[in-house]
Amino acid sequence: MSWIIPIASILEILLLLYVATIDVATRLIRNEICLALALLGIAGQLASPMQIAESLIVAAILFLVLLAVYTRGAIGGGDVKLLVALAVGLPLTGVVQLLAVTALAGGVLALAHLVMRNLPYPKLAPAGSSLARRVYAVERWRHLRHAPLPYGVAIACGGIWTILSKGI
Numbered sequence: 747m748s749w750i751i752p753i754a755s756i757l758e759i760l761l762l763l764y765v766a767t768i769d770v771a772t773r774l775i776r777n778e779i780c781l782a783l784a785l786l787g788i789a790g791q792l793a794s795p796m797q798i799a800e801s802l803i804v805a806a807i808l809f810l811v812l813l814a815v816y817t818r819g820a821i822g823g824g825d826v827k828l829l830v831a832l833a834v835g836l837p838l839t840g841v842v843q844l845l846a847v848t849a850l851a852g853g854v855l856a857l858a859h860l861v862m863r864n865l866p867y868p869k870l871a872p873a874g875s876s877l878a879r880r881v882y883a884v885e886r887w888r889h890l891r892h893a894p895l896p897y898g899v900a901i902a903c904g905g906i907w908t909i910l911s912k913g914i
Contacts, residue, residue, distance in 0.1 A: 754790035755909050758783055758835070762902040762909075765828065769898030770881065775824030780831035783905075787835015797837060804841050805833040825897050832905045840908055848904030855900050862889050 765779055784805075791797045812826040829848070833841045862885065871880040 750792060751790045754786045754835075755912075758786050758790075758832075758909055759906050761786075762905045766896075766899045766902035769824075769896040769902075770885075773822075773894060773896060775822075775828050775898050777827065780827040783828070783831040784834040787832065790835055800837055801834055804836070804838050805830050808833045808841060822894060822897065825901060828898060828901050828905075832901070832908070836908065836912075840912060843911065844904045844908045846904075847907045848901050851903035852895075852897060852900035855895055855897070859885075859889055859895060862886055 761779055761783055765775055768779075769775055787801065788798055791801060809826070809830045812821060812829060815821045816823060816826050829844070832844055836844060865886065867890065868879070868883045868886055871883040875883075
């Protein structure tokens with residue numbers, strides 16, 4: 747049973763890296779990924795049924811709060827799903843840490859996008875351009891069209907930090 751927790755944590759981290767990449771590329775967070783993260787969170791707590799119950803209660807409360815924020819248009823639906831899915835595998839203190847680190851990472855992400863306002867508009871990245879140049883060109887194009895921030899990146903950073911801080 748002791749091998750389940752590290753395997754679940756590693757899989758969660760890999761899924762969060764995937765979510766961050768996909769969110770930058772498409773601005774979408776898939777339901778299947780959120781479900782997998784929630785199930786991995788439960789699997790990592792199988793040794794403690796009380797911990798699972800606490801996590802589910804905290805995740806339900808977080809969902810209700812984030813739903814109210816979502817209805818006001820301040821957060822995307824995928825971001826709500828992702829945060830709640832991560833909360834399923836965490837105790838209350840872990841959820842607080844997740845939200846705090848996510849907010850800090852979101853601030854860094856927002857700052858990066860503010861800096862982009864002062865950078866020159868790039869020409870399209872020609873074939874063979876580096877990944878960084880291609881991502882910059884696309885993000886700058888999206889920024890000029892007022893596209894939303896890929897906040898899944900910040901949530902993934904918060905999730906990875908929280909998972910690593912509880913130990914693998």
